Amino acid sequence: MSGKTTIYDIAKELNITAATVSRALNNNPKISKATRKLVLETAAKMNYEQNKLALALKSGKSYNIGVIVPRIDSNFFASIIRGIEEELYPKGYHVIICQTHDQEDLEIGNINSLLNAQVDGILMSISNAKLEDNQSFQKLLKKNIPLIFFDRKKDIKGVSSVTIDDFKGAYDATKHLIDQGYKRIAHLSNDRLLLIFKNRYLGYKQAIIDNGLEFDESLVIETQSKVHEGKKTTKILLDMERPPDAIFSSSDFTALGAIQEIKERGLRIPEDIGIIGFSNEPFTKFMELSITSVDQSPTEMGRITAQVFLEEVNNGKKIKSEKHVVLSPELMVRKSSRREN
Amino acid sequence: MSGKTTIYDIAKELNITAATVSRALNNNPKISKATRKLVLETAAKMNYEQNKLALALKSGKSYNIGVIVPRIDSNFFASIIRGIEEELYPKGYHVIICQTHDQEDLEIGNINSLLNAQVDGILMSISNAKLEDNQSFQKLLKKNIPLIFFDRKKDIKGVSSVTIDDFKGAYDATKHLIDQGYKRIAHLSNDRLLLIFKNRYLGYKQAIIDNGLEFDESLVIETQSKVHEGKKTTKILLDMERPPDAIFSSSDFTALGAIQEIKERGLRIPEDIGIIGFSNEPFTKFMELSITSVDQSPTEMGRITAQVFLEEVNNGKKIKSEKHVVLSPELMVRKSSRREN
DNA sequence: TACATTTATGTAATCGATAACATTTTATAT
C-alpha cells in the first residue's frame, strides 16, 4: 500500500528471482529480450523505483556529496553552491549543505557527520584559520574520500583546491586606484591567518611598492567583514594625521561602511576619496554610487570545484594527485573609483 | 586500512557478537557494564563510526531531507535554507538542496530523485504555477513522506505550508503609500497564477478600494522579477496619459528597475514618485536612496518550515493533519516612500 | 543422437546495523 515496490515484489509477481529482475533493470547482457521487456513493463506497472540506499550500502557509493560553508546566505557562497549543484545533479549526485558559522567545533562536527552519512566527497571552504586540528582532514584522506577546498583553503598534502588569485585581484585593484591618481591608499584587511586575506594584503602591498608609492603599514587595518566594522575602521583612517585618499577593502561590506562614513563627513566619492571592494556582491552594482569591486565568479568556482571532484572520483584508486586551480579575478570598475573624465 | 571499522570488526576483536556490540553502542539496557565499557573503548580505539547508510536501510529513515527551490543564489531562498539547516542539523538531519530554475521537468525530476534517495521529507517552494501534474505530489503522500510548502504553495489536501500573509504585506504597503499622500498608485505584479503574486495584487487592490481611491486596472502590469523588466515596465507606466505617482512592486528587483527609470527622467523619489518593493533584499537597505520594502523574515520561515516537518515526523502514523502557518510580513519604511517632513 | 557451447536463470553471499527470539550465564530465593 505505502508504495515501496522492491525487486522482490516484481520477482514474485513474475515468478522469477530478484537477481533476474535486477539484471533486467540494469541492462545486463545476460538476459533474454523477452524477460527484460516483461520486467520493465511490470516494474513500470508496479511503480517500482530503485532504493538508492540499498544500492549505496552495497556499492559503497552514496552519490551524495557534502558541501561545507561558513554560511549559505551570502551571495558568494550561495552562488558557489549553485554552481556545484548544477554541475553534479546531472551526474546523479545530491548536494548536502552544512554551515559552520565560523565555529571550529561545527566545522569538525560537520565533517564527521558527513562521513557517517557516507558521502562520496566533501567540498569545503574552511572558516577557521586556527583550525590546527588536521585530524579530521587526515581521516578523510585515509578513507580515500575526495576533499576539495574552494576559496578558503589550507595547504594539506593530497588535497586539491579551487581558488582565485587573490594577490592579482588586490594588485589590479590597487593599481587601478594608482592609475586614477590616488596617492595614499589604505587597505581594510581581515584575519590574515586566512590565506585569501593574506594574499589580498600582499597584492595590495606589492602594487604600492611597484609603483613607487610609499608603503605605510599604518594604513592597513584588520577588521571584520561587516558594514558597521568598515564604518568604524574608516573613522580611524580619516582621523589620522595624514588620512588616505583611497581605500581598497578586502570586502564589499566594509567598503560600504567606508562609503557611509565618508559621506557623513561631506567628502565626495570618487573625487576626494576612491573606494574599491572585493567580491562583487550584487548590491555594489545596484547602488547609485556603484562600487568598484573584484569579481570572483563564484558560480564558475563552484562548477570547477565540482569538476575537480568528478575527476578525482573517476581517477579511482590511481595516484592521488593534487590539483590546484586558480581562477583569475576580474576588476569591475564602477563609479566609486573612476575619477577621470 | 582504508578506515571503515564495522561492528563486526569490533566483535571479532573482542570475541563477542555484533549484536552485543550494537547493544553496547546503543545504550541498550540488556548489557553488562563491563562489556559496554570494553566495547566503547575498543570502538574508540579502532576509530569506529556508525554507517548511517546501513542504519537507514534497516530503519527506513535516512535522516536526509530534500529542499527544492527555484534557485539558491537569491538572498530570500538562501536565507530560508539557512533557517532550515540550522533547525534540522541539531536533530541529526542533513539537508539536500535541489534547484528547479523554474523548469517543470526539473521540479518533477527533483522530487523523484529525492524519493529514490529515500529522503524523510521534502520541503519545497513550487516554481511553476501551471504544474498541473499533481502525480508526483500524490506519490509522496501515498508513501507517507511529509511534504511541506514554503512561500510558494499549492493547495493540495494533506500538505502543510508555511507562508507569509502576502495580502497583508501588500495591503500595508499600499496603505502606507496612501498615508504618504500618493493618489495614483501603480502595481508591478507578476504571474498571478502563483498565489503569492495573486495575493499581493489583491491586497493592493483592497487597500486602494478601502481608502476611497480609484482602482484602475491599467495601473497593474505583470512583469518578471528582473531589474531591467522593472525598468521597461515603468517606462510604460510613466508614458501613460495619467501616469502614477507611486509604484508598489511585488519584487525588490523590479522596484530597483523602476527607480532607475524614474531617475533617468529627472523625477524625484519620494517627492514626485514613491516606491515600495517586496522581500527586503539586503540591497534595499544599502542603497543611498534606501528602498521601502516588505520583509518576509525568510530565515524564520525556514526555521518554522523545519519545525512543521519535525512535528509531522513525530506525529508518525497518526492522523495526517494539514497545518498552515501564515507569518506576518513587516513593512520596512525607508526613504523611497517617506514623503513627510 | 550425443556432446560442447552459449545463453538465461537461480542460489546464496554481501554491504552494516538492528532486533526478535533463543540460549546461556549469573543472581536470588527457598
Next chain:
DNA sequence: ATATAAAATGTTATCGATTACATAAATGTA
C-alpha cells in the same frame, strides 16, 4: 543445594539491491 528469576549474550532474519558462482535450458556441431 536446587529451583527460579533475571541479566547477558548469541543466533539469525531483515532492510533492498548486486554479483560471483552454480545450474538449467537452448542452440550448435559432428
